[in-house]
Structures are given as C-alpha cells and as structure tokens.
Amino acid sequence: MSITPPNIILHAADVHKNFGGLRALSDIDLQVEEGKTHAIIGPNGAGKSTLLNVIIGRIPPSSGAVIFDGTVLTGKAPYEINQLGISRVFQTPEIFPDLPVLHNVMAPAFARRDGAFRVNMLRSVGSEHEIREEAEAILDDIGLHGRREHHAGSLSRGDKRRLELAMCLIQRPRLLLLDEPTAGMSRHDTNTTIELLRKIKSSGMTKVIIEHDMHVVFSLADRISVLAQGRIIASGLPQEIKEDPRVQEAYLGGGVE
Amino acid sequence: MNVFLAQLLNGLDKGGAYALIALGLTLVFGTLGVVNFAHGALFMLGCFCAVTFRYLITLETVTVDPEKLSPWGAPVEIRTPLVQNWFGDFGAILVDYSVPISILLAVPVMLLIGIAMERGIIKHFYKRSHAEQILVTFGLAIVLQEIVKSFFGANPIPQPIPTDLRGAADIGVWFGMAPHVLTYPWWRLIYLLFSGLVIGGVFAFLQFTTFGMVVRAGMADRETVGLMGIDIDRRFTVVFGLAAVVAGVAGVMYTPLLAPNYHLGMDFLVLSFVVVVVGGMGSLSGAVAAGFLLGILQSFASMTEVKSLIPGIDQVIIYLVAVIILLVRPRGLMGRRGIMES
Amino acid sequence: MFSLSRKDLVALAVFSVVVLTMPIWLAPLGASYPGLMQKFAIYAIFAIGFNILFGLTGYLSFGHAAFLGVGSYTTVWAFKLLSMDVLPAMVFAVIVSGVFALVIGYFSLRRTGIYFSILTLAFAQMSYSLAYSVLTPITNGETGLLLARNDPRYLDAIFGAQADVAGLPQPTLIGNSVSGYTGFYLCAVILILAFYLSQKIFASPFGMALRGIKSNQTRMNYTGFNTRPYTLAAFVISGMFAGLAGALLSITDPLAGAERMKWTESGNVVLMTILGGVGTLFGPVIGAWLIKYFENIFSAINTNMLNNAFSFLPDGVQGFVVTVLSKFVGEGWQLTLGLMFVLIVVFLPGGLVEGFHRFMARLRRRKEAPERVSSTQPAE
Numbered sequence: 012m013s014i015t016p017p018n019i020i021l022h023a024a025d026v027h028k029n030f031g032g033l034r035a036l037s038d039i040d041l042q043v044e045e046g047k048t049h050a051i052i053g054p055n056g057a058g059k060s061t062l063l064n065v066i067i068g069r070i071p072p073s074s075g076a077v078i079f080d081g082t083v084l085t086g087k088a089p090y091e092i093n094q095l096g097i098s099r100v101f102q103t104p105e106i107f108p109d110l111p112v113l114h115n116v117m118a119p120a121f122a123r124r125d126g127a128f129r130v131n132m133l134r135s136v137g138s139e140h141e142i143r144e145e146a147e148a149i150l151d152d153i154g155l156h157g158r159r160e161h162h163a164g165s166l167s168r169g170d171k172r173r174l175e176l177a178m179c180l181i182q183r184p185r186l187l188l189l190d191e192p193t194a195g196m197s198r199h200d201t202n203t204t205i206e207l208l209r210k211i212k213s214s215g216m217t218k219v220i221i222e223h224d225m226h227v228v229f230s231l232a233d234r235i236s237v238l239a240q241g242r243i244i245a246s247g248l249p250q251e252i253k254e255d256p257r258v259q260e261a262y263l264g265g266g267v268e
Numbered sequence: 269m270n271v272f273l274a275q276l277l278n279g280l281d282k283g284g285a286y287a288l289i290a291l292g293l294t295l296v297f298g299t300l301g302v303v304n305f306a307h308g309a310l311f312m313l314g315c316f317c318a319v320t321f322r323y324l325i326t327l328e329t330v331t332v333d334p335e336k337l338s339p340w341g342a343p344v345e346i347r348t349p350l351v352q353n354w355f356g357d358f359g360a361i362l363v364d365y366s367v368p369i370s371i372l373l374a375v376p377v378m379l380l381i382g383i384a385m386e387r388g389i390i391k392h393f394y395k396r397s398h399a400e401q402i403l404v405t406f407g408l409a410i411v412l413q414e415i416v417k418s419f420f421g422a423n424p425i426p427q428p429i430p431t432d433l434r435g436a437a438d439i440g441v442w443f444g445m446a447p448h449v450l451t452y453p454w455w456r457l458i459y460l461l462f463s464g465l466v467i468g469g470v471f472a473f474l475q476f477t478t479f480g481m482v483v484r485a486g487m488a489d490r491e492t493v494g495l496m497g498i499d500i501d502r503r504f505t506v507v508f509g510l511a512a513v514v515a516g517v518a519g520v521m522y523t524p525l526l527a528p529n530y531h532l533g534m535d536f537l538v539l540s541f542v543v544v545v546v547g548g549m550g551s552l553s554g555a556v557a558a559g560f561l562l563g564i565l566q567s568f569a570s571m572t573e574v575k576s577l578i579p580g581i582d583q584v585i586i587y588l589v590a591v592i593i594l595l596v597r598p599r600g601l602m603g604r605r606g607i608m609e610s
Numbered sequence: 611m612f613s614l615s616r617k618d619l620v621a622l623a624v625f626s627v628v629v630l631t632m633p634i635w636l637a638p639l640g641a642s643y644p645g646l647m648q649k650f651a652i653y654a655i656f657a658i659g660f661n662i663l664f665g666l667t668g669y670l671s672f673g674h675a676a677f678l679g680v681g682s683y684t685t686v687w688a689f690k691l692l693s694m695d696v697l698p699a700m701v702f703a704v705i706v707s708g709v710f711a712l713v714i715g716y717f718s719l720r721r722t723g724i725y726f727s728i729l730t731l732a733f734a735q736m737s738y739s740l741a742y743s744v745l746t747p748i749t750n751g752e753t754g755l756l757l758a759r760n761d762p763r764y765l766d767a768i769f770g771a772q773a774d775v776a777g778l779p780q781p782t783l784i785g786n787s788v789s790g791y792t793g794f795y796l797c798a799v800i801l802i803l804a805f806y807l808s809q810k811i812f813a814s815p816f817g818m819a820l821r822g823i824k825s826n827q828t829r830m831n832y833t834g835f836n837t838r839p840y841t842l843a844a845f846v847i848s849g850m851f852a853g854l855a856g857a858l859l860s861i862t863d864p865l866a867g868a869e870r871m872k873w874t875e876s877g878n879v880v881l882m883t884i885l886g887g888v889g890t891l892f893g894p895v896i897g898a899w900l901i902k903y904f905e906n907i908f909s910a911i912n913t914n915m916l917n918n919a920f921s922f923l924p925d926g927v928q929g930f931v932v933t934v935l936s937k938f939v940g941e942g943w944q945l946t947l948g949l950m951f952v953l954i955v956v957f958l959p960g961g962l963v964e965g966f967h968r969f970m971a972r973l974r975r976r977k978e979a980p981e982r983v984s985s986t987q988p989a990e
Contacts, residue, residue, distance in 0.1 A: 067832070093834035105832065107825035110818070118822050121815045122834035130843050135813035137615050178833065303724065392956065398724060399670055403884055404955040406877060410948030418937045418945070538735065538873060545728045580744030587732035587739075591717065594729055598721055 053238035108164030283563020284463030292511030308537025314519025315528035321370030382512025548600030657894035659851020668824035673734025679871030681856025707853020887963030
C-alpha cells in the first residue's frame with residue numbers, strides 16, 4: 012500500500028480489476044495532484060473507461076482502493092461520491108431531457124446545497140433566486156442562456172455536452188471527471204469547450220480527463236498518464252510524455268503533431 | 269407421499285393454463301416489445317369459442333307430436349339438435365365432443381382476431397411507452413369482455429366434458445400402487461397433456477423452422493434483425509396471431525374445468541403477468557416453468573394442513589412468491605438483464 | 611412559505627371557483643346532486659395523489675387501490691372506536707395509509723419499470739385477498755365493515771357526546787352532520803387543499819427532483835441525489851392522498867368493503883390520470899370527473915329512455931338504433947369506457963390537457979399565419 016502525499020487529492024492505490032478471467036486493470040497507481048488537470052490517455056481497450064468507472068464507484072475494483080482526500084471511495088454509492096465533491100461528465104451526455112435547460116442546471120445546485128435527500132416542499136423553484144442567478148450565469152458562459160426555457164432533449168448533441176458540463180460546474184466540485192468531453196464535437200465546438208475548461212482551470216478545480224484528441228490533451232493537461240493494456244506505462248508532464256519512447260511505441264505511433 | 273403426488277397433479281393442469289397464457293404473453297413481449305394487457309381477454313375469447321360452438325351445434329328443432337301426451341296432458345315437445353337430424357349418430361358425437369372439436373373453430377377465429385388486433389391497433393404502439401401500451405390494451409380488454417358480456421350475459425356458462433372422458437383415471441395403478449390410491453380426473457390429465465403438446469409445438473416451431481429462427485433472433489436483438497432486411501412486420505403479425513391462437517385453445521380446453529364468464533380473462537391476466545415476471549420477462553422457458561411452478565404452489569397452499577398452519581396462504585401464495593422472487597432475483601427465474609428496467 | 615407563483619395562484623383561484631360552484635354548473639348536465647359531486651371530489655383527490663407518484667417520478671403503481679381501502683377501513687374503525695367526528699377519522703386514515711404505503715413502497719421501490727408495477731399489484735392483490743379471508747375480524751369480509759349502534763366510541767364517551775337518536779349514528783364535523791351538501795363542501799374544500807398541495811409539490815425543488823428521477827435516474831445519482839428516499843417520499847405522499855380519498859368515501863357513506871382494494875380500482879385511477887394528462891396539474895382532476903360523470907350518466911340510461919329519444923325514427927330503424935346503443939349504456943357502460951380509452955390513447959396520447967394545448971397552439975398558429983404572409987410580401 013503506497014502512502015498518499017499531502018497534495019494528492021485522488022489516489023487510486025494498487026487497483027486491480029478482473030472481468031471473469033480477463034484483466035482489465037492491473038497495478039494501477041494513479042495520483043492526481045490538487046488543482047491540476049490530469050489527462051489519462053491510451054489506445055482503445057486500454058482500460059480508460061474502466062478506470063474512470065472504478066474511481067466513480069460504478070464498478071468495484073477486484074482489489075486495491077480509491078482514496079479521495081482521505082476518504083475511501085470503494086463501495087460508496089454514486090450519490091455519496093458526488094456529495095464528497097466529485098462530479099462526472101459522461102461520454103454520452105446524461106442530462107434531464109424532459110426538463111427545461113435552466114432546471115437541468117438548477118437541480119445539481121440543489122443537490123450541492125441541500126444534500127442527498129431533503130423534502131423541500133414549501134419553497135418553490137422560482138423563489139430560489141440565488142441558485143437561479145448562479146444557473147443563469149453559467150448558462151450565459153456556455154452560450155445556452157437564450158434557450159433556458161427549452162427542453163434539454165431538444166438541444167443539439169454538442170449543446171447537450173456543454174449543458175452537462177455546466178451541470179457539473181455549478182456544483183463547484185473539487186474533482187471533475189471528464190470522459191472524452193469533446194468526442195463527436197466539431198472543431199469549433201471543441202475549441203469553445205477547451206476555452207471553457209481553461210477558464211475554470213484558474214478556479215483551482217482538479218480535473219481528470221480521459222481523451223482521445225491529442226489537441227485537447229496537450230492544450231489542457233498539466234500531467235498525463237498513459238494507460239496500455241490495463242497498466243499505466245508512463246506518467247509525467249506533457250513534454251515528458253511526448254518524448255517517452257515507450258509511449259510513442261504503445262500509443263502515439265511515433266511522433267505527435 | 270400420495271397426498272403430495274395428488275397435490276402435485278392438481279397443480280399441474282392449472283399450471284398448464286398459466287404456462288400457455290404466459291407463453292403467448294412472453295412471445296408477444298419478447299418479439300414485439302408490447303405489454304399486452306388484452307392477452308387474458310384472448311384466453312377468454314377462446315373459452316367463448318367453445319361456448320359458441322356448442323350453442324351452434326345444439327340448435328334444435330322442436331316438433332310437437334300431437335299423438336303423445338305428457339302425464340299432465342300437454343303435447344310432448346321433441347327437441348332434436350339439427351346436427352343430429354343431418355348427421356345422425358355422428359351428430360350426437362359432435363354434440364358430446366363439442367369442447368375439443370371447437371378447437372377447429374377456435375384456431376382460425378383466434379388467428380383472425382389476433383391479426384386484426386395487431387394490424388388495427390397494436391402495430392401503432394411498438395414505439396410508444398409501456399404505459400401507453402398497457403393503457404390501450406387494457407381498454408381493448410375491457411371492450412372485448414363487454415362485447416362478450418352483451419352477447420352471453422354475465423353468468424358463467426358451464427361446458428360438459430365428453431361422456432367417455434368423465435370420471436377419473438386410477439393413475440396410481442400405472443405406477444404400481446394399489447387401486448384408488450391416486451386418482452386424477454381424465455379431463456385434467458388430458459389438459460395437462462394438451463398443454464404439454466402445445467408448448468412443445470410452439471418450441472419446436474421456434475426451434476426448427478426458419479420463421480422461428482428469425483423470431484428467436486428478433487427476441488434476442490430486434491434491431492439487428494431489422495437491419496438484415498428481413499420483413500419483421502409481417503412476422504410480428506404472425507407471432508401475435510400465434511400467441512392469440514395459443515391463448516385461445518388454452519381457453520377452449522379449460523372450459524370444462526372452469527365455467528367461463530366474461531371477466532375470466534382479467535382474472536387470469538393478473539396471474540399470468542405475475543407468472544411472466546416470475547419466469548423472467550422475455551424468457552419463454554422461464555414463463556413455462558413459472559407457470560407450472562405457481563400452479564403447483566397454489567395447489568399445495570390450498571391443502572387444509574397448510575392452510576391451518578398459515579391462514580390465508582392459499583389466497584396470496586402466488587403474489588407472495590412473485591414478491592419474494594422479484595426482490596431476491598430481480599429479473600425473475602430466467603430473465604435477461606435490463607429488460608423493462610425503465 | 612405558503613406562497614405560490616402568480617400563475618399558480620390564478621390556477622388555484624379558478625380551480626376553487628370551479629369546484630365550489632359545482633352545484634350550479636353541473637345542474638344543466640344533470641349531475642348536481644350531492645352524492646355524485648362528492649364522488650367527483652373524492653376521486654379527483656385520489657387521482658391528484660396518484661399523479662404525484664406517476665406523473666412526477668414515472669413509477670406506475672398498479673396497487674394504489676390498497677391505500678384507498680386502508681383509508682376506508684381505518685375511517686370506519688375510527689368511527690367505531692373513537693368518535694363520530696370526521697377529523698380524527700381523517701387524521702388516522704392518512705397516518706395509517708401512509709405507514710402502509712411506507713412498508714409497501716420500501717419493498718416495491720427496490721425495482722423499477724414493470725417490475726415495480728407488478729410488485730405493487732401483487733401487494734395490493736394480497737391485501738385484497740386477505741381482506742376477504744383471514745382479516746375478516748378486521749374487515750368483516752364480504753359484508754363489509756359497518757357501524758353499529760353499540761360501538762364503544764371511547765372519545766365520544768369521554769366527552770359525553772353520545773347521540774341518543776334512534777338508528778345508526780351519523781358522521782359529524784364538530785357537531786354538524788356531513789350528509790348531502792355539507793358532505794360535498796367538506797370534500798370540495800379538501801380537494802382544493804389537495805390541489806394546492808400538489809401545486810406546491812410541483813413547483814418545489816422536491817418536485818423538480820422527482821421529475822429528474824423520471825427523466826434520468828442515472829444523472830440524478832451522479833448528481834448527488836439519493837433517489838430511493840425521494841421516490842419513497844413520493845410514494846408515501848401519494849398513498850396518503852389515496853388514504854384520504856378512502857376516508858372521505860367512508861365519511862360520506864359509512865361503510866368499507868374490500869372491493870375498494872381490487873386491482874380494477876387501481877386500474878381506474880391510472881386511467882383517470884392518463885385520460886386527463888399525466889404530470890399535469892389539472893389533468894388527473896379532469897380525468898376523474900369525466901370518468902365518474904360518464905359512468906354515472908351512461909350507466910343510468912336504460913332502453914326506455916333510448917326508445918323515447920329515438921321515437922322520431924321509423925319503427926324498424928328505431929328498434930335497430932336502440933338495440934345497438936343499449937349495448938353502450940346501462941350495464942354496458944364499461945364498453946363505452948373501454949372504447950373511450952382506446953380512442954384517447956390512439957389519438958390523444960398526452961391526454962386531454964395536452965390535446966387542449968395542441969389545439970390552442972394550432973389556433974394561435976392559424977392566427978399568426980396571415981400576419982407572417984403580409985410581412986414577407988414586401989421582401990419579394
């Protein structure tokens with residue numbers, strides 16, 4: 012068992028995951044520094060999504076543990092993990108398609124303020140001015156303010172992804188997990204999203220990004236871990252990763268850019 | 269031991285009926301993705317095919333013979349079924365065996381009703397929510413049962429067992445027991461065999477025909493089969509017709525065991541849904557297994573010994589089992605993951 | 611705390627006026643007698659409560675009649691044991707049905723989709739069967755639970771409010787009889803309260819969370835909501851509404867029978883809600899009123915009335931028309947009900963409220979259309 016250094020907010024320690032006889036993850040030791048953007052890259056089937064699912068508690072690890080700021084996440088329900096301050100953006104956007112865009116953003120704010128369960132029947136959503144203003148400000152940031160009364164299901168795919176990001180951001184999480192946040196986006200949308208993520212970078216929020224797009228990775232990441240065949244084969248600063256021969260062999264296919 | 273066997277047998281024929289209804293229900297759900305609350309009504313319509321057939325076949329001519337007088341002096345009315353006039357002794361056999369023979373009427377009629385239902389209404393609901401499917405088929409079930417009620421009235425109409433098949437088989441003797449130790453009514457035995465035959469037939473049809481192969485593939489993965497350029501629509505219609513026929517003949521043969529009334533379908537529907545869910549939504553063998561299982565359990569629960577031990581258990585056993593199975597094994601005995609979960 | 615948005619206030623005001631003036635506007639429709647209007651109010655409460663569960667969370671319960679029945683039984687027992695006053699009876703009915711809903715909901719809500727529906731159905735059917743058999747000491751079996759002159763009524767005894775009138779004691783509201791119009795106004799006021807409560811829930815963050823569960827349960831979990839207690843709370847609240855409706859049934863007609871727990875009764879409230887419009891405020895009320903109205907009107911028509919109505923037709927035609935129509939009325943009114951449902955689900959999937967909105971939208975578009983034409987003309 013490795014010791015977690017003080018400035019590490021998320022630590023996946025000795026994580027193994029077997030599916031039947033198949034080893035999906037082995038010997039994972041991932042340390043994410045507070046306030047940094049940490050990218051996890053790797054070829055298809057390397058176990059990136061499995062790792063993310065283990066972190067978020069969707070899949071229990073076969074052995075090892077995930078520790079967030081001194082709390083063991085293993086075995087906790089998704090809502091408990093969120094209440095600790097971890098929000099997640101999915102690969103296919105998980106939003107509330109039947110609710111207005113504004114309410115999509117307000118609901119997570121209520122979860123942040125009121126906790127996992129509270130029968131708040133006496134006040135009305137409309138009279139919650141503070142949360143409403145906050146939600147409108149974020150919608151303004153992502154350019155969806157004009158469509159706040161529309162049903163979220165009617166948004167385009169790119170808008171849905173941005174909305175989901177806003178739903179996570181309004182919770183002001185300590186750790187934001189992003190599963191390919193720009194997959195399927197146009198170049199233009201990708202750049203707007205990068206800008207948005209850069210903007211919140213300064214706010215001190217820790218981010219873990221799983222991404223295919225090297226352009227996105229190298230524009231955002233402070234540190235990069237490379238996953239191949241269920242193992243972390245390299246971890247370091249973007250420049251180090253770019254130059255690491257093992258990485259180039261396993262993933263980048265010799266040379267980036 | 270004999271008591272045990274007797275109860276087992278008693279449960280089997282009811283289980284056969286449950287299994288037959290649940291089989292069609294599952295078939296429709298698995299291929300068409302439709303929750304059919306009118307399926308019980310199809311069973312009930314089958315029952316009334318038997319009633320109708322018997323009604324038609326026993327239409328009588330009344331002749332008054334002025335020569336003969338009854339003891340109180342009125343002329344005697346002689347009633348002869350028309351078929352007897354036309355076919356003689358064969359007509360008498362027809363009347364006696366009206367229940368099994370009415371299967372010949374039930375098969376085409378139920379097929380037509382099934383196809384009409386699917387083409388007329390159900391096909392528009394493939395893409396709609398389960399709640400809407402439930403609602404429209406529930407409405408349909410009410411319509412069907414009310415139509416039957418307006419023609420046949422509200423009282424149950426008992427159907428006779430053919431004379432030769434009345435009485436009980438001394439099946440204990442077959443297994444080397446002393447006579448009269450283990451008896452079982454012939455008709456129940458026939459129903460059991462019949463349901464086994466129909467179930468076997470449906471499985472064989474699905475297993476050994478190209479059509480059945482496509483249907484099974486459709487149950488496993490509807491979209492892919494659709495993408496393969498196979499005209500699923502027409503096959504769906506046939507599947508629905510088939511399910512209707514299975515429910516119908518199950519009803520026909522059940523009439524001597526339980527005099528049918530117009531709301532019989534609803535009573536069986538609730539139970540069959542429980543059966544389907546216990547067996548596992550979308551699993552044909554699960555539906556059959558659960559049908560027999562619940563029939564047998566119900567029979568055991570209605571034993572006096574059991575009832576005195578746990579009062580009221582006979583009333584609730586099926587639901588109790590459903591609750592326990594759903595809580596312990598959420599997807600039923602043989603269900604696949606993720607079906608109808610949301 | 612008790613405030614509503616302006617739109618909701620207007621809705622509540624309109625609703626209150628509509629409910630309280632029922633005796634006036636129902637008169638031309640031939641439905642303004644207290645017994646029927648009480649039913650309108652009671653079933654509307656039942657449907658409003660059901661809609662809080664089904665409309666907001668999307669969990670389709672097929673066993674809500676159980677809570678209606680429990681409310682009825684509790685009320686009659688409160689009359690027998692405590693007092694003929696309706697207030698303690700209602701309070702107890704709501705509490706007991708709430709506890710009952712808590713237990714059933716705790717188990718049923720472990721599953722979703724049709725599995726949840728079947729679980730609730732199974733629990734309700736068990737209650738129904740047990741009410742007829744083992745629980746006869748509590749439910750009085752097929753006869754139904756009735757009041758008796760020599761019931762103890764401990765609370766009444768303490769306060770010395772023993773009625774010495776001949777015959778059975780009647781339920782009272784602080785000493786006033788609640789038969790006839792008083793009974794209707796009692797139900798009406800409670801209906802308005804129920805509607806207000808449902809407005810509050812719809813507009814509240816709690817209601818929003820319930821809608822979120824219907825829309826995307828996964829997102830709710832990953833957003834930090836513990837969805838189980840939310841659905842359970844909705845289940846219990848809607849069970850309490852059903853219990854209250856059951857209580858009012860027994861208050862306006864002091865007896866309780868197991869047939870109120872039958873699954874067809876559960877099916878009825880589903881139909882009312884969907885007919886009017888799931889997840890809307892007015893929908894369930896409209897659905898309940900329509901079904902109860904048609905049930906009453908259609909089932910009261912008999913062949914004689916039809917013969918009179920069509921007497922202007924030639925004899926043969928009249929006979930034919932009357933024969934056909936008689937299948938749809940009186941005993942056969944259920945046939946009309948079934949047809950109505952099929953037609954509405956086929957042609958008006960969102961229920962009447964959505965149909966109305968769509969109709970209004972089309973009207974508006976038609977009104978706007980000519981203007982648009984004129985404004986584009988100069989550009990050509």
